[in-house]
Amino acid sequence: MSNRSPGGLGFLHKDHITAEPGFNRWRVPPASIAIHLCIGSVYAWSVFNPPLTRELGVVASSADDWSLGSVVWIFSVAIVFLGLAAAFAGKWLEEVGPRMVGVVAALLWGGGFILGSFGISSHQLWLVYLGYGVLGGCGLGLGYVSPVSTLIRWFPDRRGMATGMAIMGFGGGAMIAAPLKGWLLDLYETAPTFLGAKDAVRTVVENGRVFADTAQGKIEVVIASAAQAAEFGGEAGAYVVGTGNTGAAQTFMTLGIVYFAVMILAAFQYRVPARDWAPEGWAPKPAASGLVTQNDVHIDQALKTPQFWQLWVMLCFNVTAGIGVIGVAKTMMSEIFGSVMPLVATAAFASTYVLMISVFNMVGRFFWASASDYIGRKATYMCFFVLGTALYLSIPYFASAAAANPSLVYLMGFYLATMLIFSMYGGGFATIPAYLADMFGTMHVGGIHGRLLTAWSTAGVLGPLAITSLRQMSVASAVQDLAAKVDPAAFAAKFGAPVAQLDQLVAAKTVTIAKLMEIAPAGTVDPTPSLYNTTMYCMAALLAVAFFANLLMRPVKEHHHHDEPELQAVPGE
Numbered sequence: 001m002s003n004r005s006p007g008g009l010g011f012l013h014k015d016h017i018t019a020e021p022g023f024n025r026w027r028v029p030p031a032s033i034a035i036h037l038c039i040g041s042v043y044a045w046s047v048f049n050p051p052l053t054r055e056l057g058v059v060a061s062s063a064d065d066w067s068l069g070s071v072v073w074i075f076s077v078a079i080v081f082l083g084l085a086a087a088f089a090g091k092w093l094e095e096v097g098p099r100m101v102g103v104v105a106a107l108l109w110g111g112g113f114i115l116g117s118f119g120i121s122s123h124q125l126w127l128v129y130l131g132y133g134v135l136g137g138c139g140l141g142l143g144y145v146s147p148v149s150t151l152i153r154w155f156p157d158r159r160g161m162a163t164g165m166a167i168m169g170f171g172g173g174a175m176i177a178a179p180l181k182g183w184l185l186d187l188y189e190t191a192p193t194f195l196g197a198k199d200a201v202r203t204v205v206e207n208g209r210v211f212a213d214t215a216q217g218k219i220e221v222v223i224a225s226a227a228q229a230a231e232f233g234g235e236a237g238a239y240v241v242g243t244g245n246t247g248a249a250q251t252f253m254t255l256g257i258v259y260f261a262v263m264i265l266a267a268f269q270y271r272v273p274a275r276d277w278a279p280e281g282w283a284p285k286p287a288a289s290g291l292v293t294q295n296d297v298h299i300d301q302a303l304k305t306p307q308f309w310q311l312w313v314m315l316c317f318n319v320t321a322g323i324g325v326i327g328v329a330k331t332m333m334s335e336i337f338g339s340v341m342p343l344v345a346t347a348a349f350a351s352t353y354v355l356m357i358s359v360f361n362m363v364g365r366f367f368w369a370s371a372s373d374y375i376g377r378k379a380t381y382m383c384f385f386v387l388g389t390a391l392y393l394s395i396p397y398f399a400s401a402a403a404a405n406p407s408l409v410y411l412m413g414f415y416l417a418t419m420l421i422f423s424m425y426g427g428g429f430a431t432i433p434a435y436l437a438d439m440f441g442t443m444h445v446g447g448i449h450g451r452l453l454t455a456w457s458t459a460g461v462l463g464p465l466a467i468t469s470l471r472q473m474s475v476a477s478a479v480q481d482l483a484a485k486v487d488p489a490a491f492a493a494k495f496g497a498p499v500a501q502l503d504q505l506v507a508a509k510t511v512t513i514a515k516l517m518e519i520a521p522a523g524t525v526d527p528t529p530s531l532y533n534t535t536m537y538c539m540a541a542l543l544a545v546a547f548f549a550n551l552l553m554r555p556v557k558e559h560h561h562h563d564e565p566e567l568q569a570v571p572g573e
Helices: 007-012 025-052 068-096 098-121 125-145 148-154 159-188 226-230 248-267 306-327 329-337 347-375 377-404 408-440 445-452 454-485 488-495 499-507 513-517 533-551
Strands: 194-196 203-206 209-214 217-224 237-240
Touching (some): 025 068, 025 125, 025 148, 025 159, 025 329, 068 098, 068 445, 098 125, 098 248, 148 159, 159 248, 159 347, 209 237, 306 377, 306 408, 329 347, 329 408, 347 408, 454 513, 454 533, 488 499
Antiparallel strands (some): 203 209
16 A cells, blocks of 8 residues: 555545644554553453344243354454554554544444344344444454554554553453443343243254244244243243344344444544654663664564464464453353352343453553563563463362352352453453564554464464353263263153253253253252363463463564664664
8 A cells, every 4th residue: 555645535544644743642542542442342252142042932942043053253353453454554554643533443344233123133144244343343453453553653662561551441341341242242132932831832843942832833942941031020931032132133223333433532532643753851772772673673684583383372372272261251150050050140240250350361461561561571471371280270270169069169269360361361351562663663563463463363362262152062071971960751751852852952952951951960069160161272382382482582683673774663661
């Protein structure tokens, strides 16, 4: 793309948003935080998992409802396109400036929600993937990179703090979005038609589906438990499929409009510093120190260095270890502790858990990035990988211990471990731009950062793939084990079909671990809390690999530096 102003859109170009002398640099961070708060709502995606997996059944999943795996992958697609868009947008950002990129991000992120709304209302999953996943994901990438290089140039004296501010809002987005989404879902939801208690309705099972015999003929129904029905103010029994509304489509539409408006307003607050600008009273260090350089490396040259790929591995594995958990956070909390501590690990408790993930994610971004200004980027990442490995290994212990002996001690241990993990997860994102500026200079850091975010795309696939596939394997194994333990007559009475039809019943979501536990022999240990143990071991192994990638980090060799006088760096830290 050309550096020339794009005609009628010239007012969006960086040439027209250069700050005048005396401009207060602290006016820029609020704009970046506002945009990142909007796009950071992606971290509250797990709030949508329950309603989207029962969009037709509403009170419980019906046979034609989308599976948890297919819904989680929408989040993954969004993250993939975030990284891809950022990789291309990084260089474009250097050409056109943050305002142009921010405006396009608003169009894509808001428009993606609106298109996703139509997909939900028509029950066309591909439209949700296209809207939220592809278009929204591109909006995520553009919005994410829009302030990074700008704030590093505004705050050369505090690179870590600058990137922490730039990216802090992304971690905090779910803090606002989680309760907002929950409130909107409650506002728009309507309960399906209630036919009566299970014993009062004559039902028949065909190919795993449950139908009620009525005067009008067979009607597909879902059988809701008392807990499931209570969320809608109803009672246990048979509910007609397709007659209620989870409120997901309307929530998507509302959020799309709100996010578009906020991001447009914020994008127009962006300004870039003049080429020769520097903070009053600040002077760069006279020489490079450790891994901090005063030289610049071009975007294309950066990809030829081992340091770029070491940082790529570090970011990818750190994100992989956290992103899959974030995508199913609410579900994971409910599954691990809901069955063994139902009075504590309620739906409200799980929602608060998602909110606290956002809080620690946000605070961690600012805390760790700011701390890196004093202890160094390499030492900061060492903390992430050493402490993170130990914490991931602790989670299976807390889950298994709670299953054997339900106690608040194990719940609080799990809670604290995951909160620390997510603080470092967010801290990794916020610190990586400053690490890049240290290694490659500030001139092309926006473009290099964009290319590095392909690691996020990769992690967006690896993390959810690992957690969903490993969980599904654990679920399948647990169902088979429990079905072998229950009395065949009790199984037939419970599900209206013999054990021989287990696979069909599972596929239709008629048989679940929770329902099998209702008829399991006394003393049977609920396997649900252990569904994520294997995943946690895998995540710990990834962080161990990332540790060695960081341990081997060395300064970029001189032959990769610029030799053109006109491309001299913005003064280093």
